[in-house]
Amino acid sequence: MIARLSQFRLKGLVFLAIVVFALPLFISNPFHYGLATQIALIAGAVVGLNLLVGFAGQISLGHAGFFGLGAYFSAIMTSNYGWSAIPALFVGAVGVAIIAWVVGRPILRLKGHYLSMATLAVGFIIAIILNNERELTGGPDGMPVPSFDVFGWELSVFGQYSLFGMEISGDLAWYLFAGMVLLVAVWLAQNLIDSPIGRALRSVHGSEVAASVVGVNTAKYKSLVFVISAVYASVMGALYGHFHGFITPSVASFDFSILLITMVVLGGMGSTIGVIIGAVVLELLPQLLADFQEMEMVLFGLILMLTMIFMPKGLLPTAANLLAKRRSKSAGGDA
Amino acid sequence: MSALVEVNNLSKAFGGVHAVEDVSFSVEAGQVYSVIGPNGAGKTTLFNLITGLYTPTSGEVKLNGESIAKLQPNQLAERGMCRTFQQMQICMNMTAIENVMLGRHLTLKSNLLTTLFRLPALTRDEKAAREKSAELMEFVGCGEYLDTEASAMSYGALKRLEIARALAAEPKVVLLDEPAAGLNAVETAALEELIRKIAEQGITVMLVEHDMKLVMGISDRLLVLNYGRVLAEGTPEQIRTNPDVIAAYLGG
Numbered sequence: 265m266i267a268r269l270s271q272f273r274l275k276g277l278v279f280l281a282i283v284v285f286a287l288p289l290f291i292s293n294p295f296h297y298g299l300a301t302q303i304a305l306i307a308g309a310v311v312g313l314n315l316l317v318g319f320a321g322q323i324s325l326g327h328a329g330f331f332g333l334g335a336y337f338s339a340i341m342t343s344n345y346g347w348s349a350i351p352a353l354f355v356g357a358v359g360v361a362i363i364a365w366v367v368g369r370p371i372l373r374l375k376g377h378y379l380s381m382a383t384l385a386v387g388f389i390i391a392i393i394l395n396n397e398r399e400l401t402g403g404p405d406g407m408p409v410p411s412f413d414v415f416g417w418e419l420s421v422f423g424q425y426s427l428f429g430m431e432i433s434g435d436l437a438w439y440l441f442a443g444m445v446l447l448v449a450v451w452l453a454q455n456l457i458d459s460p461i462g463r464a465l466r467s468v469h470g471s472e473v474a475a476s477v478v479g480v481n482t483a484k485y486k487s488l489v490f491v492i493s494a495v496y497a498s499v500m501g502a503l504y505g506h507f508h509g510f511i512t513p514s515v516a517s518f519d520f521s522i523l524l525i526t527m528v529v530l531g532g533m534g535s536t537i538g539v540i541i542g543a544v545v546l547e548l549l550p551q552l553l554a555d556f557q558e559m560e561m562v563l564f565g566l567i568l569m570l571t572m573i574f575m576p577k578g579l580l581p582t583a584a585n586l587l588a589k590r591r592s593k594s595a596g597g598d599a
Numbered sequence: 600m601s602a603l604v605e606v607n608n609l610s611k612a613f614g615g616v617h618a619v620e621d622v623s624f625s626v627e628a629g630q631v632y633s634v635i636g637p638n639g640a641g642k643t644t645l646f647n648l649i650t651g652l653y654t655p656t657s658g659e660v661k662l663n664g665e666s667i668a669k670l671q672p673n674q675l676a677e678r679g680m681c682r683t684f685q686q687m688q689i690c691m692n693m694t695a696i697e698n699v700m701l702g703r704h705l706t707l708k709s710n711l712l713t714t715l716f717r718l719p720a721l722t723r724d725e726k727a728a729r730e731k732s733a734e735l736m737e738f739v740g741c742g743e744y745l746d747t748e749a750s751a752m753s754y755g756a757l758k759r760l761e762i763a764r765a766l767a768a769e770p771k772v773v774l775l776d777e778p779a780a781g782l783n784a785v786e787t788a789a790l791e792e793l794i795r796k797i798a799e800q801g802i803t804v805m806l807v808e809h810d811m812k813l814v815m816g817i818s819d820r821l822l823v824l825n826y827g828r829v830l831a832e833g834t835p836e837q838i839r840t841n842p843d844v845i846a847a848y849l850g851g
């Protein structure tokens with residue numbers, strides 16, 4: 265049974281679902297639900313970024329830009345134009361997809377440091393626009409965001425809901441919603457990876473020449489995965505805004521871009537569950553080290569560096585390797 | 600009749616190095632056509648020009664009568680040209696069979712919708728692609744490695760895997776750059792057999808090889824390069840008795 269499960273394509277998803285739905289048994293205070301919700305939403309964006317970085321081997325140091333665009337588009341359309349949140353989220357995602365495609369085509373021809381610089385610039389430009397368009401965005405002071413609604417039905421952390429006859433608080437409701445969004449995000453990502461498109465993406469990482477001589481249009485697939493990862497960021501950004509009820513341009517900041525990429529690298533490039541663990545660790549760390557707030561960026565930079573030097577495969581794959589080695593050693597000892 | 604691959608006055612210079620200079624020849628469909636020559640003669644450069652990885656300094660290559668000048672390597676693959684590399688190009692981040700299934704890329708018509716929701720059409724195609732790839736791995740003689748990580752395979756097995764990947768694309772013409780390099784006598788004999796079987800399926804084979812016994816045994820025609828230039832061209836018999844070739848190969 266356990267052997268069967270370890271062969272199962274979606275074992276990571278099953279594991280994640282268990283964790284997501286079991287967590288409410290262990291926590292109950294609104295602050296913890298809030299933190300867990302935030303982690304789930306950010307983890308969703310990180311799962312998307314991992315498709316680009318971990319699987320296709322391309323870098324983006326400006327991904328918070330797309331997160332911010334999604335957040336602000338939904339915020340502006342719902343608060344200023346009376347849109348419902350769902351259409352705002354979808355139209356925002358389509359808009360971000362178009363922007364990512366237009367900027368992605370030319371910059372993804374670049375490699376290494378040049379690609380890093382170009383994506384960095386994309387993030388900066390978006391952050392600058394959000395800061396400067398005071399009329400629309402409120403500038404550096406930020407803007408309030410209406411609560412999330414599904415065609416009239418409102419999801420608010422202050423609400424009270426009943427689920428299968430149980431009374432649940434708005435915090436828990438939001439957490440369950442964010443958890444389910446994350447599960448869907450992981451499921452879609454896993455489906456993408458286990459497909460011809462996913463193979464083409466991984467081959468761009470493995471050997472771009474090999475990919476091209478068997479007919480993979482590498483430029484097209486790089487753009488495609490850039491767009492998909494930007495859409496992930498946009499959707500999660502939109503939800504993040506509605507959840508918090510207030511956003512500032514920091515959601516599109518350089519710091520946040522670096523945090524996202526650090527989560528991918530720390531958790532394990534190319535490991536969907538790994539990068540979620542990366543998100544959990546890096547979101548919880550500042551909570552534990554509240555005194556170090558000013559040093560946060562330094563700390564993340566340090567983690568990024570140390571991981572790349574000592575654990576280039578990231579937390580989860582490294583741990584899995586160690587475990588497999590110990591197992592085969594003890595198996596060898598038995599024989 | 601027109602040739603499958605036609606090379607006209609092709610030249611490629613890297614700075615001052617004339618890696619390929621004024622080379623012309625043509626390959627008919629169904630042939631095993633070999634390119635030989637000493638180290639640095641320009642054989643790999645020639646293959647890189649034919650498969651669109653390099654842009655020629657002058658001259659042209661035609662595939663099935665069409666100039667490849669404006670085509671990317673992936674577009675040449677669409678037109679039935681596939682290859683392996685002297686410096687093997689394997690995706691080490693995948694399993695063996697995934698590398699071969701990558702070769703099926705052009706035959707798999709998947710869109711984002713069937714992919715993201717994993718609709719039955721996708722699983723059906725993937726299953727067929729996997730079966731076909733497993734068959735090909737068996738055919739080239741690395742059938743025991745199916746789900747092995749490519750990074751865990753031996754050099755000889757990876758060389759065969761690369762051939763399987765090229766065949767998975769169902770090419771009209773396949774270019775093999777030194778497939779026997781690093782193989783022992785037994786493996787080389789198996790390779791010769793394999794190339795024969797590929798040719799029997801009607802696939803045109805272009806081959807770069809240093810192993811003379813192998814090359815003379817299976818080639819319909821040969822091209823001898825020396826310092827980027829054509830030294831001789833003809834049947835194995837003509838090449839064997841060509842005085843220029845003998846001079847160049849026997850310490851000329």
Ligand SMILES: Nc1ncnc2c1ncn2[C@@H]1O[C@H](COP(=O)(O)OP(=O)(O)OP(=O)(O)O)[C@@H](O)[C@H]1O
Nearest residue numbers: 613616618636637638639640641642643644645685
């Ligand atoms: N990308 C490149 N940049 C600069 N010089 C190159 C490049 N590729 C090949 N050359 C040069 O062109 C010449 C021909 O090289 P090529 O690799 O085509 O030879 P080859 O016949 O394949 O040799 P070998 O039998 O060793 O594989 C050599 O002098 C080589 O140094």
Ligand SMILES: [Mg+2]
Nearest residue numbers: 642643644685
């Ligand atoms: Mg060579």
